[in-house]
Amino acid sequence: MTRFTRATRISAIEISEIMQLTEKAAGLKVAGRDVVALTTGEPDFPTPDHVVEAAHQAALAGKTKYPATLGTAELRAAIAAANGVTAAEVIVTTGAKQVLANAMLASLDPGHEVIMPAPFWTSYADIVLMAGGTPVILPCGADLGFKLSPEALEAAITPQTRWLMLNSPSNPSGAIYSAAEIKGLAEVLARHPQVWVLSDEIYEHLSYVPFVPFTMAAPALKDRTLVVNGVSKSYAMTGWRIGWGVGPAELIKAMGAVQGQITSGACSIAQAAALAALTGDQALLDERRAVMLARRDRMVAGLNAMPGVTCPVPDGAFYVFPDLSEAIEKGGFASDAELCAWLLDEAGVAIVPGRAFGLPGHARISFAYAETDLIKGLRRMHAALETRLAV
Numbered sequence: 001m002t003r004f005t006r007a008t009r010i011s012a013i014e015i016s017e018i019m020q021l022t023e024k025a026a027g028l029k030v031a032g033r034d035v036v037a038l039t040t041g042e043p044d045f046p047t048p049d050h051v052v053e054a055a056h057q058a059a060l061a062g063k064t065k066y067p068a069t070l071g072t073a074e075l076r077a078a079i080a081a082a083n084g085v086t087a088a089e090v091i092v093t094t095g096a097k098q099v100l101a102n103a104m105l106a107s108l109d110p111g112h113e114v115i116m117p118a119p120f121w122t123s124y125a126d127i128v129l130m131a132g133g134t135p136v137i138l139p140c141g142a143d144l145g146f147k148l149s150p151e152a153l154e155a156a157i158t159p160q161t162r163w164l165m166l167n168s169p170s171n172p173s174g175a176i177y178s179a180a181e182i183k184g185l186a187e188v189l190a191r192h193p194q195v196w197v198l199s200d201e202i203y204e205h206l207s208y209v210p211f212v213p214f215t216m217a218a219p220a221l222k223d224r225t226l227v228v229n230g231v232s233k234s235y236a237m238t239g240w241r242i243g244w245g246v247g248p249a250e251l252i253k254a255m256g257a258v259q260g261q262i263t264s265g266a267c268s269i270a271q272a273a274a275l276a277a278l279t280g281d282q283a284l285l286d287e288r289r290a291v292m293l294a295r296r297d298r299m300v301a302g303l304n305a306m307p308g309v310t311c312p313v314p315d316g317a318f319y320v321f322p323d324l325s326e327a328i329e330k331g332g333f334a335s336d337a338e339l340c341a342w343l344l345d346e347a348g349v350a351i352v353p354g355r356a357f358g359l360p361g362h363a364r365i366s367f368a369y370a371e372t373d374l375i376k377g378l379r380r381m382h383a384a385l386e387t388r389l390a391v
């Protein structure tokens, strides 16, 4: 049989469980089933009009040629100014996801380890595997606020460790690291100069408590920190595929070499749109955060009223990550995945099992959906669990 993967470690990787479930729910809808999908992290708002207009103008102005590999001069300059760095420290990518891929491909050799607290965003471990590295997953449950402690970090570091991947606000838990918590981790990292930090801050503008940028709390680590950000979540621009990395010029250059061979850089029209998003009216960020905050409270209250479910309050992003272990046990399910599959079949609600994020026993529910879908989803889940757990 022909193999289309370069190694067994890659053949173990599948299309993300989030996308698999989203596509399954879409298929059921096409087949006539009334399904509520709460699976993806994609704002239900439209991209702002002025951003769409900027793309239109860019196309009319002939910005349809190959872009510069590391990004257009205008967008890199705007990102550099916002981050207090030079343009040489900025790379624009095809979505934030590609910052991660570029960085891992540019820096990992076989045997290198990448520490990631779980739950983590689903692509982290697979990107590390594809780059030839080894993910070192450290479970951080609700009792730890879903956050990594300095002690656990210290214990996990080896001479082979190359990166610590942090995500604040977190997908899926919504956890946000405080300045003191970042400082605690930075003290450990100061003793291990071979370890770099990838700080994924893509949910920066969706924080319901004060957000602390990693480099602000740990300036001494700036020369080995790569900050990941983008327009996808904050400006409802998931399909435009624009993200960026901010880090030491030497790393950015190496990432540019990877990017130049893989994509030739991000779409120039979308970069013009991202520039308009960053430099245009920012009031929409506050408006959208307020909408998401109201939804968050509704979700947390609705989930905590269900039998067998405990839902902590997320401080940021647009996901809740309830603990379903009681529902799994009392409902006679073998796992979170089995419970989620049953929910889709039985109640027509699609949510993503915690195992996809490295922390089984939970599920991620996105509230980046219309209010009507959220209410319908909560009602159906509640009724289904009540019936199942009463038996």
Ligand code: PLP
Pocket (backbone or CB within 6 Å): 041, 094, 095, 096, 097, 098, 121, 167, 170, 171, 200, 202, 230, 231, 232, 238, 241, 242, 243
């Ligand atoms: N980082 C985190 C934590 C995310 O949740 C996502 C998307 O879900 C990304 C990165 C990727 O963002 P983009 O769609 O811009 O590639």
